[in-house]
Amino acid sequence: MMHMKGNCRRKRSAAALRRVLVLALASATLGATTGWSQSSAPKSYVVLNFAGTGEKGFDGDGGPASEAQLFDPWGLALDHSGSLFIADQLNHKIRKIEADGTISTVAGTGTPGYSGDSDAATAATLKNPCGVAADSEGNVYIADTGNHVIRKISPNGNISTIAGTGEAGYAGDGGKGTEAKLNYPIGLWLDASGNLFIADSFNHRIRKLAPDGIITTVAGNGEAGWSGDGGSATEAKLNYPQGVFVDAAGNIFIADTFNSLIRKVDPDGIITRVAGIGFNGYFGDGGPALEAGLDYPKSIAADAEGNLLIVDSFSSRIRLITPDGLIFTVAGNGWIGDSGDGGPALEARLRFPSALVLDGAGHIYISDTQNNRIRLLIPVASGSQNSPxxxxxxxxxxxxxxxxxxxxxxxxxxxxxxxxxxxxxxxxxxxxxxxxxxxxxxxxxxxxxxxxxxxxxxxxxxxxxxxxxxxxxxxxxxxxxxxxxxxxxxxxxxASVSPALYAPPSFIYGGRQYVAAVSGDGSAFVAPPGALPGLPVRRARPGETIVLFGVGFGPVSPNVDAGTIAQQASELAAPLEVHFGNTPADVISYKGLAPGAVGLYQINVQVPAVTPGDDVPLTIRVGEQTVSQQLFTTIAP
Incomplete structure (x- = not known):
């Protein structure tokens, strides 16, 4: 018997040797015998890191998702508000990323187990969740894989079991989902009618949970294998399917993972093959998907143009099948790794990705599982000569x-x-x-x-x-x-700091660049008279406080997340010195981020006793770094 070893992965079989042989043969002969070239994909993407630091673990709730830790993330889903849900598998949690990029936990305590139904989902225990889906009513569905159940988080935050008894097995078709048995359910998909489709992986079946709670099988006879194309889907053999997707026409697409196939069940219940040749490998780009090699595909979805997107997991690539049946690679160069963010997706390295989901703008979110990241593919014009x-x-x-x-x-x-x-x-x-x-x-x-x-x-x-x-x-x-x-x-x-004071061109007067400064009471700019026509302007007075602004002054305490509006005073971590000419300013009442602004520093400094009527150069030093600008301020007579 095959064992899950407590998570969504499954051991590679002796077929690994066959995979090496297939790859070698493909590179040497298949392209020549089919005549298909490695032509360009019809769509191009740039890849970004969307969530995760790459280090496995659990951290970061309440902060930016890109600075959080994940642990073998698997299934993904988007809700109507644009929030992304992640089955954070080995953290035994479901995480949520809001539209502003903030990450939080919506289910699971982090301790593996099966408890908490009817109470807050965040107080419940999950075990290796691998799938997630969301509906328009605010419900979130979880494939609680290691517990062999499907659970639901209601809009009020409470969790319940809607399918499975908690015991691995196969039973219950035609009855209530809560009385049925599942066996390592993984992929989930909700159709427009509210039917929840389940890749019941170790049962080698696709199950359907109707809105009334009745469960049935829509594909697979329970035997591991590959057979039945052209006939009834319920009489066909599947082999550890892990992904399922339903299009608007009611066609059910299956990532038949260990057959390395994509299969389709039409609305009449007839199953056919749409991609793959039945053994694992990577080849065939630019040609018919039916003649291409896939390598343990795990997830499938479609974009608005009808292209199918496939997570070709063991090739560490994302493949695309056009409506006319041609296959291409759109992300991943095939080398196992973690690189390429900010550049063309075809040059990036992935590490055994597991799932994907698309938003309305055509962005593709990928669970790059063994890199402990969520990657984002942004569509760009193919072959454009107008890149920035x-x-x-x-x-x-x-x-x-x-x-x-x-x-x-x-x-x-x-x-x-x-x-x-x-x-x-x-x-x-x-x-x-x-x-x-x-x-x-x-x-x-x-x-x-x-x-x-x-x-x-x-x-x-x-x-x-x-x-x-x-x-x-x-x-x-x-x-x-x-x-x-x-x-x-x-x-x-x-550099850790690169301080610079704000000094716009409008503050050039008499051939000198003056620093942008305001009086302590905010009533006037500090500049030579006439420097800013139509605005209140006056010279600084010894003993008064003036306010300077700048960028690049380094860390502050308490920390303020980049990109957020500073809500309170936060002091520079590094020491700061200000000199007016050769005279040091002994009183600096504030040095830190400007409250109410984003990324802007503010320095409140008392003007020392310098010669009245002079224009004096300003020198500022942050730690060991001196501001390199040649700036002046003006002193009242």
Whole structure:
């Protein structure tokens, strides 16, 4: 007997040797004998990391999903609000990522078990959940795989069992789902009528749970194998199916995993093969899917154009089948690994992905299971000659005058180039979700080593972006992504701090660049008289407090998540010195992120006793780093 070993995986059989042989033969002969070329896919994607750090574990609830830990994530589902649900298998939890990117737990305590029905789902125990689905009423369905049951989280947060007794087996067709037996259920799919389809993997069947709670079998006779194409689906043999999908016409598509096939059951109940040749391998791109090799496909879905998307797990690729039956690879280069975020999906490395789900915009979310991540595929124009271009020297700190090409974590930067966006667009309050700034404006995104940056402004020639906090000092690659493609990676140097004071061109007067400063009471700008026509302006007075603004000053305490509006005072972690000419400022009443702003630093400094009537240079030092700008402020006589 095959054993699950407590999770959704199953041991590779002796067929692994056959797989090596098939791959060798395919590369040597199959392309020549069929005449099919490795032609380009009809759709192209850029890949991003959406959730998970790559380190297995459990951490991060309440914060950004990209900074959270997952442990062998498996099934995925999207609800009507755009929230993504994850079967976080080896954490024995269901996690939820809101539209603003915040992750939380909605079911499971983290301890494997089977308990908690009729109470809060977060107080219940699950065991290796591998599947998840969501309906339009706010219900979430869980394939509680290791417990051999299907559970439901109601909109009030309580959990119940709706199918399975908790004992592995096969029984109950035609009766209540709660009296039926399942055997390691994995994939789930809800159709438009509210029927829940279940890949009852170790029973080698696809089951259907109707809205009235009655369970039936729609495919598979219970024997492991491959037979029955062209006949009744319930008389056919399946082999550990792990994924199921139902289209709008009522066709049921099955990831017949250990047959390395995709099968289809039409509304009349007739089963046929739509992809794969019945043994595992990777070949056939550009040709008929019926002549292609698949390698343990685990999940299937479709996009708005009718293309089928397949998680070809053991080849670590995502495959696409067009409506006319041709197959292509759209993500993964076949090498096992964890790389490529921010670039073309075909150049990325995956590690045994397990499931996928699509949103209404055609974005594909992938559970990259053994990388402990959720990856996101963003569609871009195929073969476009209009990809964005970053100018040489075109990434600088967003301080205007004297901007540095060395940037810091959590700092605003400016990116200059061409084709960076389809139109000019600045953020608005509506773009903020739960206090978090947008990562996409007018279809433009920015990544640094695959991490998404936050955006305040985009235009064809300029993008203003806020870098994430989790960047180590060294060289990093920035890309701009639009619907036309991704820019060539642009290398920047990241330092722990790269301080710069805000000094816009409007503060140039008499050939000198003055720092943007306001009086302590906020009544006027600090600048030479006449510098800003139509605005209240005056010189600084010794002994008064003025307020300076800047970027790149480094970590603060308490920590403020990048991209969020600072709600309270937070002090710089590094020491700060301010000199007016050669005179140090002895009183700095505040140095940290500006409350009510995003990523902007504020320094409240008392003007020391300097010579009245002078324009004095400002020098600021953060830790061991001195601001390199040549800036002035003006002192009243």
């Amino acid at each position: 271009v970053i100018n040489q020297g075109g990434v600088v700190t967003a301080s205007a005058f004297g901007a540095s090409r060395i940037v810091a974590p959590g700092s605003w930067i400016e990116i200059y180039g061409s084709r960076l966006a389809s139109a000019a667009r600045a953020w608005t309050l509506d773009d903020f979700k739960n206090g978090r700034a947008p990562t996409s404006l007018a279809g433009t995104r920015v990544t640094i080593d695959g991490q998404e940056a936050f955006l305040s402004y985009v235009s064809p020639n300029q993008v203003n972006a806020l870098l994430p906090w989790k960047l180590s000092p060294g060289r990093h690659k920035i890309r701009v992504i639009t619907s036309q493609g991704a820019s060539t990676p642009y290398e920047v140097t990241v």
